Amino acid sequence: MAVRFIGNKQKLLSLITNKIIEKTGLHTGTFVDLFTGTTSVAMAFKKLGFNVISNDKLESSFNFSKAGLLINKEPQFHKLLNEVEIPFNSLFEQPYDLVLDYLNSLPEKQEFFYKEYSPQGSAEHLEEPRKYFTDYNAKKIDAIRTEINYWFENAFINDNERALLLSSLMFAVNKVANISGTYGAYLKNWYPRALDPLKLCRYPLFYSNKRYEVYNEDANNLVKKLAHSEIVYIDPPYTKRQYNAYYHILETLAYGDNPELLGKTGQRAREAEEVSAYCYKKKAPDALLDLITNIKADHVFLSYSTDGHISHQQIMDILSTRGTPEYWAVDFKRFKSNNPKEKNGSDLKELLYYVKVI
Ligand SMILES: C[S@@+](CC[C@H](N)C(=O)[O-])C[C@H]1O[C@@H](n2cnc3c(N)ncnc32)[C@H](O)[C@@H]1O
The missing domain is CATH 3.40.50.150 (Vaccinia Virus protein VP39)
Structure with missing residues (x-):
């Protein structure tokens, strides 16, 4: 897709x-x-x-x-595999696949994505809860992004390895987001694919x-x-659609931050210089x-x-x-x-x- x-x-x-x-x-x-x-x-x-x-x-x-x-070249994640105990899995030959499998099996966490973008989590502080992701998927995203952020802050992964894992995450998020094509707004009813469980896959690389x-x-x-x-x-x-507003959730994943959100749709507050x-x-x-x-x-x-x-x-x-x-x-x-x-x-x-x- x-x-x-x-x-x-x-x-x-x-x-x-x-x-x-x-x-x-x-x-x-x-x-x-x-x-x-x-x-x-x-x-x-x-x-x-x-x-x-x-x-x-x-x-x-x-x-x-x-x-x-x-x-x-095929990423090796040397430092990470030395620092973090990632169990060997005979199904996966490459370190990248092993790391994705590890991230996929992390237990869910109730953090920023759950609190801001899932119905159950956002109902705790919003009159009109946001429905970008199922509660389950929002908690999976929280677990995965928190782990990637932790690895990067501790220099277990370098900048390119972080970008690769985040690219896998953004692809996976894009598949299960309850949106009509952009993150400008979420849908009232669940888009069928939004109900699938989030799963990280390899980001397509070419060496x-x-x-x-x-x-x-x-x-x-x-x-x-x-x-x-x-x-x-x-x-x-070529239109008035500002990309950073339409893809604000991907931006938050890429920045790895927990920004203040605005309004019903929960967009990031934007600086004037960010508009195109x-x-x-x-x-x-x-x-x-x-x-x-x-x-x-x-x-x-x-x-x-x-x-x-x-x-x-x-x-x-x-x-x-x-x-x-x-x-x-x-x-x-x-x-x-x-x-x-x-x-x-x-x-x-x-x-x-x-x-x-x-
Ligand atoms: C039509 S899309 C490009 C699509 C791309 N060719 C592809 O195949 O995915 C336009 C892109 O321009 C970026 N953009 C808008 N204004 C920009 C600017 N002043 N400088 C650099 N990038 C800008 C947007 O973030 C958006 O990703």
């Missing part, structure tokens, strides 16, 4: 990668994914043999990037030996610092122009929807500042939500734009 994430390019991968290879004729060099989200495109270019630089403002996305790009860098910054700032690269891919948000200019109709065109102006690359590709804040003509004008733009309509199934208020339109098109920088 692909991660439920607005704009996840998983289903469009072959189309995007084929077009990029066809237009650039490149099979090596550096590929930069400035708004990497689930890292689907960055990972595709890792598999194709490119050096890859990925970036996203989300902490959860930063975690996926560290796991997917920076881990390039290679090229150069990889991961960043967690505003893309417009980052491009000013990056050296020249062959290909830059841009996939910014691309989510405002007025600011988005200027943000894109600034980004395109500062990119140092031979080839620039942009994914954008005809439903987005920036019009097709504005995009063509902006890209024309660096060369002669081209574009293709990408047949696609729009982000599907089972929330009746979200329109599941098929009339919208996703476009892939390209400019060879002159």
